[in-house]
Every structure is written in C-alpha cells, then in structure tokens.
Amino acid sequence: TQSTRPQRLLHAVQKNATRGDPRSVVKAIDNFCRQKEWAMNVGDEKGCILDSVVSEVNPVTVLELGTYCGYSTVRIASLLPPRAKIITLEFNPDYAKIARQVIAWAGLEDKIQVVEGPSGEWIPKMKEQFGVKTFDLVFLDHWKDRYLPDTKLLEDCGLLRKGSILLADNVICPGTPDYLEYVRNSPRYKSQYFKSHLEYTKAEDGLEKSVFLG
Ligand SMILES: O=C(NC/C=C/[C@H]1O[C@@H](n2ccc(=O)cc2)[C@H](O)[C@@H]1O)c1cc([N+](=O)[O-])cc(O)c1O
Numbered sequence: 001t002q003s004t005r006p007q008r009l010l011h012a013v014q015k016n017a018t019r020g021d022p023r024s025v026v027k028a029i030d031n032f033c034r035q036k037e038w039a040m041n042v043g044d045e046k047g048c049i050l051d052s053v054v055s056e057v058n059p060v061t062v063l064e065l066g067t068y069c070g071y072s073t074v075r076i077a078s079l080l081p082p083r084a085k086i087i088t089l090e091f092n093p094d095y096a097k098i099a100r101q102v103i104a105w106a107g108l109e110d111k112i113q114v115v116e117g118p119s120g121e122w123i124p125k126m127k128e129q130f131g132v133k134t135f136d137l138v139f140l141d142h143w144k145d146r147y148l149p150d151t152k153l154l155e156d157c158g159l160l161r162k163g164s165i166l167l168a169d170n171v172i173c174p175g176t177p178d179y180l181e182y183v184r185n186s187p188r189y190k191s192q193y194f195k196s197h198l199e200y201t202k203a204e205d206g207l208e209k210s211v212f213l214g
C-alpha cells in the first residue's frame, strides 16, 4: 500500500539524522521538504525566529497547538532548560504516531507530551489532567480558524499569566485574519509581527508574537 507523506518524512529522518541529535532531525526534515516533498512544517527560516523567541522567553511550560510530524516540537524542546516541558496537541492519530517516532529519534521524549484530540476539548482540562498552572509560551500552528477561539479559551481557563507569550505561525499565509485583528487591537496584548516567508517557498508569511498583559 502507498505510504503517506508523514511516513516518508519519518523515513527520511531515520535514514539521514543521528539518533539523539535534535538538530540533525530538524536538518533532515528541512532537506526532505526542500529536495523531495513540501510539508507544512514551520521550516528553517521561520524556525530561526521561533528559536530566538524560545531562547528569549526560556519557558518552563510550553503549549504547542498542532504537532503534525513534530518538527517544531523538536525545535522548541531542544532549546528548553532541563525541567521544562512541552505539551503538544495533535488531532490526527496518524500524525501523532509519526510525531512520537520523530520525537523519539531526537531523544526528546522526556520533555514532550503528545496529547491526541481537539484543542477545544483539551485546553479546559490542562490544569486537572496535567497539573499546568499557566503557560509561559504557546505556539499556535494548528487549524487557522481555531487560533482565535483557542486563545479566548486559554484566557477563560486562566492558562495565561501576565507576560505569557503567544507565537502564531501563518498569520499571512494561509492567514489568520480574525486572530490577527484580535491580538493587534485588544488592550490585553502587545503584538509584534516578524516578517518571513512561507516554509520552503518565496511567498510572504510571518509569525505574530503577542505578550498577554493580564
Ligand atoms: O493548514 C496549515 N496548518 C494546519 C495544521 C494542522 C495541524 O494541527 C492539528 N490539529 C491539532 C489540534 C486541533 O484541535 C486541530 C488540529 C492537525 O491534525 C494538523 O496536524 C498550514 C498550511 C500551510 N500552507 O502553506 O498551506 C502552511 C502552514 O505552515 C500551515 O501550518
């Protein structure tokens, strides 16, 4: 039977990356996506912006919305301090299965918890299920029409504190207009746009970094 693109991406990691070396896993995926098949990873150009925000925030608790194959999960986790953790929500069980193997190849299982299901159901359960108080950093990279409702849900569930950072992928392409309007006009956020390009292409895209003001 025909393999899927995530399966081919995983095979490229297992073939070309060194076990336990997260940067080689990131490199292998970027090479696969540039040379073989485009895939919706945040990619190397926007990935550098992601790295700089993670390094600046130095988060202890991270939430990622949209794991896909685990590319940004590995990128973020490789920069976290020793006891820091990332919870990443993935709706598609096939993607989650691939992501767990990519994460294992990088040797980052201890820092990452892949949780399967819809964000709208899991966000309200974060405190009781995972003992989370608030998130220091949230990386939004899932369905673009869920960015705004999930941000409001995070607020309502008390999962953001003064200084929590939201970092959103694809605010230009495919675009998240309602989310962008909200974080740029709400008095509860200080927002900043990092102009870049859609992964592995010349099209414009960018990340929006928003600080929750409480
Ligand atoms: O559509 C895009 N992303 C949607 C991602 C969705 C991911 O989030 C998961 N999820 C997890 C939890 C949920 O509750 C819902 C979905 C889905 O199962 C999928 O793994 C996209 C598209 C382009 N593009 O160029 O077309 C570029 C990008 O960088 C993108 O991120």
Ligand SMILES: [Mg+2]
Pocket: 040, 041, 042, 141, 169, 170
């Ligand atoms: Mg994206």
